[in-house]
Amino acid sequence: MHLKHKIRLIGTYRYQKQQGLLTQALGLFKAAGLDIKNLMALARPHEDHSRMQAATFLFDPIHEAYQQQLRDTDTIDFDDMVGKAIDYLDCTYNLNPSSIPP
Incomplete structure (x- = not known):
């Protein structure tokens, strides 16, 4: 559409940068195992x-x-995959590191 009407597209990088920041924030939030109440x-x-x-x-x-x-x-x-793995290990080994096999 932009090429057809010879419109110069600007501002895309800023949108991508903001989108990247949101993606990073979501990832960090989830990796920390937080919920909104904790935050x-x-x-x-x-x-x-x-x-x-x-x-x-x-x-x-x-x-x-x-x-x-x-x-x-x-x-x-x-x-989510990492969180589920941690939850599984916590449940399986009852949060006791000495019970984890070598």
Whole structure:
């Protein structure tokens, strides 16, 4: 469409950069094993707690939409795979590192 009407496309990099930041934030959040309640609790003692809580409030619907998309497509992402492996090991070995075979 842009070529057809000879319109110069700008701003794509900025969108991709923002998309990359959201992807990174989602990955870090999930890798830490947090949920939104945990994130809000972590924001309270922060020196800039108002801004941290606002960011959490904005992040919540993004995270929920992402999780819903995974559920709708019956898929998991890399962080889910790692989390499920950790949960399995925790349940299997009762959080006792000495019971894990060498």
